[in-house]
Amino acid sequence: MSVLGIPILENLYPSTMDMWPLEAKEFNRNWQFYENLKQGRLTTTKCKDCGLVSWPPRVICPECYSENLEYVDLPSKGKIIVFSEEVRGVPLGFESPLIHAVIDLGANPVRRVLSRIVNCPAGVLKRGDEVQLSVFPVPAMPIDKGKLGTVMFERVFFAFEPIKK
Amino acid sequence: MARHAVILAGGQCKWGVREAHLVDLFQEGAKACFDDIPTLKPKDVDGLIVASSYAGRCSFQVNTAPVVAERVGVKPTSICTRVDVLCAGGSTAIILAKGLVEAGMADIVMVTGGEKLYTPQKWEVFYSELASVDHDWDGTNGMGLPPPFFSLTAQEHMMHYGTTKEQLAAVSVANYNYAATNPVAQMQKTLTLEEAMSAPIVVPPLTLYDCCPITDGAAACIITTDEIARKFSDRPLVYIRGTAQVCLNSVSANFPGAHLADWKHTKLAGEKAYAMAKVGPGDIKVAQTHDCFSISEVIEVEEFGFCKKGEGGEFCGSKQIEIGGKVPVNTDGGLLSCGHPFGATGIRQGTEIMKQLQGRARHQVEGADIALTHNLSGANAEHTVLIYGREPVK
């Protein structure tokens, strides 16, 4: 892979241009979120001391500052409150139609999660439609391991998709 | 005796798609500012606050303040720093400068903001916008570019309050026509309601003129005390009476309102700034609210109390934001028409308000004595309000 105009970046990975999270344990203390996602589970952290469920996941409870947190499952199905469809001019990294929706996952703090709707053509979605979690692979992240060379770390991310009737 | 901060002078360079480097734009912005006050020289400036959010990504330059100081010929001795609050950077820098001069920690501060966003390949700025929202949790959903978010906002305003597309278009028409004769605005064209209503779709219900453009540009202003200002200028003094900056969330899912058209953080910022300024919504004679999208201005006039919640569409659609209306808004063209080089916008707004309160604005509001400026930044994550007046708070 060469980078146009910058030959010195041939075969190098600029993480500052990476649109996906640095999900690996070496770079992210919330790595468990992504491991859970790989199992098809949408999770977040809950404070074992004060009980606060945070979204997105944390390493420290923002309410009581406890570090005693655990991962809990969030609902993986919800209803569309409102949505937008972008058909033309979709930004680099996304395909047309780029559909965004405010989704009610039924429980705080995810009563109004703004996410993306995938596996859905333009013009078919309606307010109130039911959607479910969709986990998909995103490009692996090359990590320089010194003498061991470059290790490719597999990554996933999530969106929602219409439930087929 | 108490020190009261004033905005002494201000200016901006030509905004738009500029054949220039970021540091060129900062020099042009500083020149426009000094041109506004020929008695003040760069050597008189003891502090510099630079507002720029994309210097790091689009110009490969962090630690921007010393670079700007050197290029614009100032030699700061009290403060020399940069702030990054995206769209609110300029206003934030004015707030900080007010605090410094009123505390006696600085005397004459140049506040400057600028962005060079058009890179040699167009994709880069659009892609880099993924950094404008919470990268891992909103950027990953393709929310870097804001039209989808404000489409959802507009739809919820329509759902809850019956706002119409025509009322959104009225904001674009007003702001375009305000800038039609503004030589430094990015867009300098008149706009009719028919043109606005039949414009190309961006993300429904938003069409072309509902959205502010991407802009290169810079602006600068001088913040000092009233006592020092009198040594340099005979113009009426324009005081910074009240300020507020409210941040209640970053990730969109934690939006503080009941829905996306309920801007509790905006309202809170307004209330706090009004209280500090010892004025109320009825005192505001002219305002510069953050019209990144037409729907934003509709909601802002509600949250700042210019009309009742839910009646922003009617307010904007019935010419209350135009000269002769209840509160003329964005009288220089706003973001929709002047453009929006993020860190520079708050300085453009402050400069327009300074001119309004000094009676020398292009579209002058008669008797303007109290005015408001406002910025929204990020994915509607933070709100910044300043209230200016012809008198200090007593």
Ligand SMILES: [Zn+2]
């Ligand atoms: Zn806790």
